[in-house]
Structure formats: C-alpha cells, structure tokens
Amino acid sequence: MTTAARDILMPAEWRDFWALTKPRVMSLVVFTALCGLLAAPGHIHPIIAFTAILCIALGAGACGALNQWYEADVDAKMARTSRRPLPAGRMDREAALHFGIGLAAFSVGIMGVAVNWLSAGLLAFSIFFYSIVYTIWLKPNTPQNIVIGGAAGAFPPVIGWAAVTGDVTLLPVLLFAIIFLWTPPHFWALALFMKTDYGAAGIPMLPNVKGQRVTRNQIFGYTFPMAGAAILPFFLGESGWLYGITSMLLSGIFLVLAFRVWQNEATDAAAMKPEKQLFAFSILYLFLLFALFAFDRMVIA
Amino acid sequence: MTQPEHAPYTVEETALIRKRQAARSRIMGVALVGLCILFFLITVVKVGVWG
Numbered sequence: 620m621t622t623a624a625r626d627i628l629m630p631a632e633w634r635d636f637w638a639l640t641k642p643r644v645m646s647l648v649v650f651t652a653l654c655g656l657l658a659a660p661g662h663i664h665p666i667i668a669f670t671a672i673l674c675i676a677l678g679a680g681a682c683g684a685l686n687q688w689y690e691a692d693v694d695a696k697m698a699r700t701s702r703r704p705l706p707a708g709r710m711d712r713e714a715a716l717h718f719g720i721g722l723a724a725f726s727v728g729i730m731g732v733a734v735n736w737l738s739a740g741l742l743a744f745s746i747f748f749y750s751i752v753y754t755i756w757l758k759p760n761t762p763q764n765i766v767i768g769g770a771a772g773a774f775p776p777v778i779g780w781a782a783v784t785g786d787v788t789l790l791p792v793l794l795f796a797i798i799f800l801w802t803p804p805h806f807w808a809l810a811l812f813m814k815t816d817y818g819a820a821g822i823p824m825l826p827n828v829k830g831q832r833v834t835r836n837q838i839f840g841y842t843f844p845m846a847g848a849a850i851l852p853f854f855l856g857e858s859g860w861l862y863g864i865t866s867m868l869l870s871g872i873f874l875v876l877a878f879r880v881w882q883n884e885a886t887d888a889a890a891m892k893p894e895k896q897l898f899a900f901s902i903l904y905l906f907l908l909f910a911l912f913a914f915d916r917m918v919i920a
Numbered sequence: 921m922t923q924p925e926h927a928p929y930t931v932e933e934t935a936l937i938r939k940r941q942a943a944r945s946r947i948m949g950v951a952l953v954g955l956c957i958l959f960f961l962i963t964v965v966k967v968g969v970w971g
Contacts, residue, residue, distance in 0.1 A: 629933070630940045633947045666961045673958075733962045 631714060635704035639687055639715055640680030640722075647905070648679040648775045654909035655776025655794055658916040659783035670733045671782035675775055677726035678742045682771070684719030685750040688712055696820040699813070719750075738781040745774035762828040769802030776909070790857050793848055794912075800845035801905055804838045804877060808898040811835075812888040831886060838897070839881035846870035849908055862915035869904050876900055
C-alpha cells in the first residue's frame with residue numbers, strides 16, 4: 620500500500636476543514652457584509668448583528684467547501700491549488716461534500732430563525748449561485764464565467780443590509796453593482812499573469828480563449844461602469860463628501876492602472892507589472908471603498 | 921461483514937489518528953459551547969429581556 624493510499628484513510632485534521640472554507644475569501648466576504656450591515660439605516664442588536672455576520676461567514680465557508688469538493692481534479696492540475704486538502708489527498712471528497720452541505724444548511728437556518736428570512740433567502744440563493752451556477756455550470760464552460768459568477772461575491776453587502784432593514788433598496792443594489800463590476804478587472808488581471816496555470820487545468824479563462832488583447836480591452840471597459848457605480852452613491856446624496864472625494868480619487872487611480880494594462884502588450888508574465896499592480900490595487904480599492912462608505916454612512920447617521 | 925482493505929495501522933499511525941481525533945474533538949467542543957452561548961443570547965434578545 621502506498622503512503623498516499625494510507626494517508627487518505629487517516630482522519631483529516633481540523634486545519635484541513637478550515638482550509639476548505641477558503642479563509643482569505645471568507646475574510647473579504649465578512650468585511651463587505653459588515654460594511655453593508657453598518658451602512659444600513661436602522662438599528663440591529665449587536666448579538667443579532669454578530670449572528671448575521673457569522674451566518675454569512677459560514678455560508679461563504681460552505682461555498683468554499685462545495686467549490687473544492689467539485690473542483691478537486693481541476694485543483695490538482697494547478698500549482699496554486701494543488702496543495703489544498705482534497706488534491707493533496709489529506710481528505711476524502713465525501714467529507715468535504717458533507718461539510719459544505721452542513722455549513723450551508725446550518726448558516727441559512729440560523730440566519731432565518733435569528734435574523735430574518737429575507738437575508739436567509741438571499742444567503743441561500745448566493746450559496747446556490749456560487750456552488751451550482753458558477754462552479755458547476757459557468758466556470759468550466761464559458762470565458763464569461765467570472766462576469767456572471769461575480770454576482771455570488773456581490774451578495775454579502777446586500778445580505779448585511781437586509782439583516783438590518785428586512786428589505787433591499789437602491790443603495791444595497793449599488794453596493795452589489797460595485798463588486799459585480801469590480802470582479803472582471805480584478806480576476807482577469809490575475810488570469811493574465813496566471814494564464815499558464817489556468818490553461819493547464821483546462822479552465823476557459825478569457826486570456827486562454829479570446830487572447831490577451833481582448834482581455835485587456837475588457838478590463839479597461841469594465842473599469843468605467845465600476846467607477847460610475849462607486850461614485851453614484853455620492854451623487855444620489857446617499858453619502859457624504861468623505862466618501863464622495865475618496866471614491867473619485869480611488870476610482871481615478873483604478874482607471875489609470877487599468878489604462879496601463881490596456882496599453883501593455885507583454886505576453887510574458889514577468890513583464891506584466893501593470894497587471895500585477897492592478898490586481899494588488901483592486902483588493903485595496905474594494906477594502907477602502909467599502910470601509911469609507913460604511914464610516915461615512917455611520918457619521919451621517 | 922466486509923473487512924477494510926487497508927493493512928492494520930502501525931503504532932505511530934494509531935498515535936497520529938488519536939492525536940487528530942482529539943484535536944477535532946476539542947474544536948468541536950469549543951464550537952458547541954460557543955453555539956450554546958450564542959443561542960442563549962439570541963433567545964434573550966428575541967424575548968426582549970434586554971429591551
């Protein structure tokens with residue numbers, strides 16, 4: 620019996636279950652959900668607010684587990700993901716599936732009972748959308764996978780908002796739009812300098828299917844509506860000057876970086892400095908934008 | 921009854937299994953205690969004891 624065969628018979632470590640939840644993705648989900656919750660008008664008891672954020676975090680963890688369960692074979696082909704618990708043989712797939720379904724059912728159930736059923740319904744739909752529509756349907760079949768799939772990552776601030784107000788108005792839809800329109804430039808910048816990896820796994824990312832020129836055009840093109848959505852809350856009178864000025868400044872920097880990506884003709888990952896800069900800045904952009912929006916709204920309130 | 925197809929575990933492997941089981945049990949215990957406290961607090965908030 621090989622060592623690998625014996626390893627699979629060992630019970631997985633708790634760290635492997637933790638890794639299944641994609642903690643880094645979860646942290647961004649928790650952050651945007653918290654900003655949506657803090658920006659919403661009205662009052663929510665801190666215990667209920669904590670429960671809402673916990674349920675959103677567990678729902679995100681369920682998405683990560685179900686995604687890794689389904690993509691174990693694909694993950695094994697990419698250097699970036701080959702050391703995850705399933706492709707590395709530290710856990711059997713059935714355990715990951717049960718863990719994901721358990722987390723999903725638990726998070727939606729508690730959200731419904733403790734917070735409200737609208738936020739529970741949105742959470743359930745976002746888990747379904749990420750696990751089924753994105754992971755199983757879109758990702759392996761279309762280079763537009765992350766455009767529509769980005770909707771799954773855009774739900775957390777809406778769920779956070781709905782947890783407080785019990786409804787969904789224009790402002791949470793705008794928060795949704797910001798993340799939805801931010802996702803293509805963010806992921807395609809990564810896909811440009813990680814092209815070889817995605818190609819090896821047979822995932823039809825835009826650079827592999829349509830080429831780098833089309834990808835760079837799309838990145839630059841999506842940046843304009845994204846910047847518009849980011850600035851719109853200020854012009855609608857839903858935020859103060861602090862958010863208004865900083866959102867314009869940050870969006871301006873994003874546009875400049877996206878323009879440099881659009882200008883770049885490099886085909887070698889080593890020469891893709893603008894793409895790497897845009898990817899790094901895009902994370903900072905979303906973090907600052909949402910933090911300032913929540914702070915600004917709290918100051919106004 | 922069908923026997924498992926793997927060979928018996930060595931002493932080292934058995935010790936590793938026990939260690940992993942103990943660690944998982946501790947995490948599960950902490951999580952369950954945390955949830956008990958959370959459900960208690962949710963109940964208190966819902967019935968309006970704290971206004």
